[in-house]
Amino acid sequence: MIQPESLVVLLVGLPLLGAILTFVYPRAATAVTAACAAGMLGAASGVAYAVMVGGGWSQDLGGWAPPLGIGWQVDGLSASLLLLTAIVGSAGAAHRAVEGLDQPFFWPLWLFLWGALNALFLGADLFNLYVALEVLALAAVALIAMAGGGALPAAWRYLLASLLGSTVYLMGVALLYGRYGALDLGLIAGALEPDLPSALGAGLICLGLLLKAAVFPLHFWLPSAHGRAPTVVSAALSALVVAAAWYLLVRLWFGPFAGLQGPGPDWLFGLIGTGAMLWGGLLALVQRRLKMLIAYSTVSQLGFGLLVIPLAVGAGAESAWRGAVVLVLAHGLAKAGLFLAAGSIARAHGHDRLDALGGMGAGVVLPWLALVLAGASLIGLPPSGGFLGKWWMLQGALAAGGWVWVAAILLGTLLTAVYVFRMLSVVIRPAAPVPPAGGGGLPGALPAFVLALLALGLGLAAPVLEHLLSGDAMTGGPA
Amino acid sequence: MLVFDALLAGALIWLAWQATHTPGLFRSVISFIVFGLLMALAWVRLEAPDIALAEAAIGAGATGALLLSALGRLAVTHEAGTPWQERPDLYFWIPAGAALLGLLTLAAWALPTPGLGDDVRRVLPDSGVANPVTAVLLNIRAFDTLLEIGVLLLATIAIWSLGRMPMPSAPAVRSPALTALGRVLFPMFVLVSAYLLWRGSHAPGGAFPAGAVVGAGGILSILAGAQPWLTGGVRGPWRILLSLGFATMLAVAWGVMALGQPFFAYPPGLAGLIVLVLELAAGLSIAMSLVALYLAGQPPDHWGPEAARR
Numbered sequence: 001m002i003q004p005e006s007l008v009v010l011l012v013g014l015p016l017l018g019a020i021l022t023f024v025y026p027r028a029a030t031a032v033t034a035a036c037a038a039g040m041l042g043a044a045s046g047v048a049y050a051v052m053v054g055g056g057w058s059q060d061l062g063g064w065a066p067p068l069g070i071g072w073q074v075d076g077l078s079a080s081l082l083l084l085t086a087i088v089g090s091a092g093a094a095h096r097a098v099e100g101l102d103q104p105f106f107w108p109l110w111l112f113l114w115g116a117l118n119a120l121f122l123g124a125d126l127f128n129l130y131v132a133l134e135v136l137a138l139a140a141v142a143l144i145a146m147a148g149g150g151a152l153p154a155a156w157r158y159l160l161a162s163l164l165g166s167t168v169y170l171m172g173v174a175l176l177y178g179r180y181g182a183l184d185l186g187l188i189a190g191a192l193e194p195d196l197p198s199a200l201g202a203g204l205i206c207l208g209l210l211l212k213a214a215v216f217p218l219h220f221w222l223p224s225a226h227g228r229a230p231t232v233v234s235a236a237l238s239a240l241v242v243a244a245a246w247y248l249l250v251r252l253w254f255g256p257f258a259g260l261q262g263p264g265p266d267w268l269f270g271l272i273g274t275g276a277m278l279w280g281g282l283l284a285l286v287q288r289r290l291k292m293l294i295a296y297s298t299v300s301q302l303g304f305g306l307l308v309i310p311l312a313v314g315a316g317a318e319s320a321w322r323g324a325v326v327l328v329l330a331h332g333l334a335k336a337g338l339f340l341a342a343g344s345i346a347r348a349h350g351h352d353r354l355d356a357l358g359g360m361g362a363g364v365v366l367p368w369l370a371l372v373l374a375g376a377s378l379i380g381l382p383p384s385g386g387f388l389g390k391w392w393m394l395q396g397a398l399a400a401g402g403w404v405w406v407a408a409i410l411l412g413t414l415l416t417a418v419y420v421f422r423m424l425s426v427v428i429r430p431a432a433p434v435p436p437a438g439g440g441g442l443p444g445a446l447p448a449f450v451l452a453l454l455a456l457g458l459g460l461a462a463p464v465l466e467h468l469l470s471g472d473a474m475t476g477g478p479a
Numbered sequence: 480m481l482v483f484d485a486l487l488a489g490a491l492i493w494l495a496w497q498a499t500h501t502p503g504l505f506r507s508v509i510s511f512i513v514f515g516l517l518m519a520l521a522w523v524r525l526e527a528p529d530i531a532l533a534e535a536a537i538g539a540g541a542t543g544a545l546l547l548s549a550l551g552r553l554a555v556t557h558e559a560g561t562p563w564q565e566r567p568d569l570y571f572w573i574p575a576g577a578a579l580l581g582l583l584t585l586a587a588w589a590l591p592t593p594g595l596g597d598d599v600r601r602v603l604p605d606s607g608v609a610n611p612v613t614a615v616l617l618n619i620r621a622f623d624t625l626l627e628i629g630v631l632l633l634a635t636i637a638i639w640s641l642g643r644m645p646m647p648s649a650p651a652v653r654s655p656a657l658t659a660l661g662r663v664l665f666p667m668f669v670l671v672s673a674y675l676l677w678r679g680s681h682a683p684g685g686a687f688p689a690g691a692v693v694g695a696g697g698i699l700s701i702l703a704g705a706q707p708w709l710t711g712g713v714r715g716p717w718r719i720l721l722s723l724g725f726a727t728m729l730a731v732a733w734g735v736m737a738l739g740q741p742f743f744a745y746p747p748g749l750a751g752l753i754v755l756v757l758e759l760a761a762g763l764s765i766a767m768s769l770v771a772l773y774l775a776g777q778p779p780d781h782w783g784p785e786a787a788r789r
Contacts, residue, residue, distance in 0.1 A: 181593030
């Protein structure tokens with residue numbers, strides 16, 4: 001029996017080792033990445049299973065206990081996001097391998113991104129989380145810039161926004177360290193008092209993370225960066241990188257910053273989330289390009305996730321908490337599937353202008369099918385993961401009597417349905433004659449299809465998810 | 480001393496403003512470099528000599544060289560940019576910045592001074608080194624440093640992924656004095672860096688300043704017309720040397736598990752040796768990365784006459 005603690009070590013070490021190998025021996029890049037992907041799928045599944053069986057745990061690195069050393073923590077939330085990362089990372093790598101582009105530096109950058117995400121989902125130390133955020137952002141910027149052309153200014157703007165977010169975050173970390181002499185999340189949670197340094201530190205950290213998560217109204221950098229990046233990079237950015245910033249915000253808000261909770265911040269986050277849902281949805285409606293529509297949809301869907309902050313307190317907290325996590329997981333699977341499918345369609349047509357795309361036909365059947373299925377999960381049709389997440393969130397909101405948030409979720413869902421149908425109205429058009437060269441064929445579209453199926457089937461795993469996420473109260477989730 | 484500190488703080492703010500708002504990029508860059516030097520002085524006043532060394536070597540030295548070489552490659556424009564008096568957004572940013580600064584000052588005033596210095600000194604005998612900063616960087620919080628060394632490798636890969644390096648790598652006209660100086664100085668750079676590396680175990684120094692000094696020496700010798708030896712191809716030792724620090728840290732983190740230790744926990748008795756090996760490997764990779772960053776792109780696979788002519 002392998003110890004789950006060593007599986008966690010594998011989750012961080014394997015992608016970093018892969019990054020070195022693919023840089024030094026680019027000829028073996030796809031084989032190395034495939035081996036890493038297989039290892040991480042196995043390790044992430046093992047970690048999730050261990051959490052289901054025995055609950056979460058925390059471990060010290062290097063034998064040094066906090067406050068001196070750095071700790072890792074694993075619970076249902078981090079285990080499920082680690083698994084999501086493994087799935088989306090593998091699917092993206094498979095799609096990229098089929099695309100067959102000659103850009104050898106893609107692989108080390110991709111694996112660095114992956115390793116940083118895993119380190120971030122495990123970290124329990126404010127400064128170590130900052131370093132993981134930096135690695136993540138740098139890898140993401142370089143990957144966006146790989147598309148060249150119009151992606152370069154988008155990558156540049158993302159770099160500046162991300163650096164600003166990091167700086168603001170680090171200022172907050174410095175204040176909290178100065179106040180409590182600790183960086184460990186658990187130690188700060190135990191000591192936190194609502195005074196000026198703590199409130200200012202927490203506020204700066206949240207501001208930095210909101211900027212990195214591209215939460216309305218700080219979303220200005222996201223659509224062009226996500227819409228113009230290479231296909232698999234868009235998928236990873238929208239499904240994972242944004243989710244990582246959301247994860248950290250939620251982890252901190254219900255962990256060390258729990259002492260600052262109150263009606264004021266709850267309303268603020270709720271209103272920001274509602275604003276994101278509506279504004280992102282409206283802008284997704286008016287986009288002319290398929291990938292840009294999907295990118296604006298990320299702004300909108302992130303708003304749902306943010307509603308966890310006003311909802312996961314008081315009555316119905318547990319249900320709302322579970323719902324929000326499932327919603328983020330379902331969004332990750334569906335959004336990665338959407339981007340990969342859109343990439344296949346765009347390659348087949350040579351562009352992704354919505355008004356000139358042809359419908360479902362030879363060569364693009366599977367991508368359009370993936371688009372339909374992932375769209376269904378995004379709207380929240382049963383039995384998709386989107387449905388389950390919204391259902392649990394609504395249950396939580398109803399139990400707490402939060403009618404405003406119920407209305408907001410329903411309105412956001414309506415908008416989602418409208419822009420998804422706008423995208424899908426292309427399907428019923430007559431098929432365009434597809435040039436035989438493009439498309440990537442069946443293997444290229446397969447990862448997108450698998451992701452869409454997973455998003456759709458996630459709702460069927462409700463009992464498993466409930467079990468996985470129910471133990472979070474002990475390790476940082478809402479009490 | 481209070482007067483000196485006040486002057487220093489005032490000069491820092493003035494230079495920061497100059498670096499961001501003066502018309503003309505050259506003056507901005509110079510202000511930035513001077514800012515880095517004065518910042519190093521400020522760290523000395525705050526009794527943080529390790530940070531002062533790093534700030535002077537990287538903040539002023541390496542970054543300054545990068546900025547100047549970037550400036551040299553930019554197309555010459557005589558546009559002064561928008562003078563700050565005509566930028567309406569400053570009416571938002573200046574009050575917002577002042578408010579944040581005020582809040583930060585109030586908060587900093589209210590801070591106790593706990594810190595973990597005493598705790599680190601208490602466990603110092605177990606860490607294998609006598610310098611608390613090195614103990615924190617390469618033993619107690621070595622996982623942070625692993626990721627930070629990773630950032631350097633990642634930055635190199637990111638820059639290489641953007642395209643080939645611009646040619647030529649050195650200014651067309653260079654002073655003959657520089658060539659001679661480069662030849663004489665490079666061994667000095669290596670010597671100083673070896674001293675800093677050795678010092679790191681018991682006094683301020685260590686891999687970061689040592690690597691920065693050798694890297695700066697490499698940049699200087701390229702400026703002086705030396706052929707850059709770093710190639711971008713797969714053959715040759717360069718990719719391995721660039722990854723050496725990161726790979727060694729990862730190997731140690733995993734290797735100790737073979738000795739029955741937890742992840743990244745050095746076996747007692749071997750800690751001093753492990754830290755020394757990590758310092759050497761990391762210092763070498765830091766120096767390589769700085770030279771690679773300075774070349775601003777993937778170098779050619781071979782440095783032949785045809786590469787120089789391109």
